[in-house]
Amino acid sequence: MASLSAVLLRAPLVVLSLAVIAFGCGLGDADEEARIDVFTTHHAAPLPSGEIPTYGAPTAARTWVNDMGWEVNLTEGYIVVRGLRLVECDDTKHEVPFAYGPFPDYLNAQDLDVVPMGGVDTPVGTYCSVIVNYGPYRFADTQGTPKGPYPLPTDRDLEGTTIFLAGIARLGDQTVPFEFRSSEDRIVELEIREADGVPTEYRVEAGVGALKVTLGKTYDPFFNGIDFSAFDPMMINAGLMDHLVMQSRAYRGTTIY
DSSP states (O other): OOOHHHHHHHHHHHHHHHHHHHHHTTGGGTTOEEEEEEEEEEEOOOOTTSOOOOOOOTTSOEEEEOTTSOEEEEEEEEEEEEEEEEEETTSOEEEOOBSSSSEEEETTSOTTOOEEEEEEEEESEEEEEEEEEEOOBOGGGGTTSTTOSOOOSSOOOOBTOSEEEEEEEEETTEEEEEEEEEOOOEEEEEEEEOTTSOBOOEEEOTTSSOEEEEEEEESGGGGTTOOTTSOOHHHHHHHHHHHHHHTEEEEESSOOO
């Protein structure tokens, strides 16, 4: 039988061996990080076939017919994203610094083009959702950011605005100008999805190349149910944020089918 002193001498060697084995099994990766860049985009709502239609060229009006038969010509639109957090599947949250501060997504830019908003180094692991803060644009919040305010492609004053939609609707010989605006602040949690829209866990690993998450938004559903011959702009303004939340999705990568 081994003496007590011999057992005690061997004990540190056993502990060290177990530590080496544990590290080799991946337990030593706890502090490893990976870069995740966050993008935003917009597009028309998919058709029943799954196809995403094209309603206009870059910087031109978006034109389609709504479910009430009106031809909607969206000549200018913005949606402001104030912040975003990545959420691990254990509910740990990671704030994503934005390069420009509040980000105004210009809806007349090229559909499905992705624009970077910011990025963060996060622990490797499994991510399930993002928390998005839609809210009013404040110029003061762009000061001191890495890139300053994002350059607006129009001279629109967005101060205090979260959603802005303007244009003309036509039906027969009727032409109706419209301008809708919301200053609502809303935080919404969105599941991370595959490009085809199926919710999926996002396994974030180090050393596998660029990792990306994209916030997607549609614009034509804002106008569903609107009869421009008799409509209440105040009621439409009050419902804009609900439409935005329902039509928002978060995707892994930068491709949306």
